[in-house]
Amino acid sequence: MKIVLFGPPGAGKGTQAEKISNMYNILHISTGELLRKNIEEKTQIGLVALEYIERGKLAPDEVVLEVVNSAIKGKDSFLLDGFPRTVPQAEALDKITDIDIVLNIKLNEALIVDRILNRLVCPACGKNYNKRLYTQPDCTCGARLTSRKDDTEEVVRERLKVYASQTLPLIGYYQKRNKLVDIDGTGSVDEVFARISEALNDFAQNR
Ligand code: AMP
Secondary structure (H helix, E strand, C coil): CEEEEECCCCCCHHHHHHHHHHHHCCEEEEHHHHHHHHHHCCCHHHHHHHHHHHHCCCCCHHHHHHHHHHHHCCCCCEEEECCCCCHHHHHHHHHHCCCCEEEEEECCHHHHHHHHHCEEECCCCCCEEECCCCCCCECCCCCECECCCCCCHHHHHHHHHHHHHHHCHHHHHHHHCCCEEEEECCCCHHHHHHHHHHHHHHHHHHC
16 A cells, blocks of 8 residues: 655654554655655765755755655555655656555644644654653663754744645645545544544545
């Protein structure tokens, strides 16, 4: 199955992607994670991406497409998290593969900002936590938790603006193609995951 996990920054895509990936044994591809890995390894792609990520802007389509192309090459089942984020990215994706379903996690702006400003991430395994719900300094894998550099209020506001102008048009794009399923992103991680599982089971039964 080829799934796109769609939604604004902070809607819980990373957390839900990890759960879907474990439950359905499906490869999780997060473009944000792949770009951060390139930054850490100081690759050419990382050098370009850093400039954009730090300012809350989208990395150039060509750069992201290069990363995605090599990640999905030869795979017939995967979950894309954070990609596509622009119409040209979606068009490029349609040329190389056929997406089955787009799960659109919906959350209002106040909750998004609150979740992002309280987010902790594990630099080793990528797991996300909410500071209010998890008060330990270390991840369950043992690594020390940190905050993402782009999780500041100023950068978050910019990321939301970019989402509204460049990413939201994808809703119409996938609605037209009958791929979009809305998921209520409020409530606990397990509540949201239950909605996602229901949508995926419905899809599997009716395909
Ligand atoms: P994320 O981890 O998905 O929140 O992504 C973090 C940052 O990586 C974004 O704010 C963008 O700067 C960049 N990024 C991730 N995915 C994409 C994409 N599909 N297109 C352009 N930039 C991206």
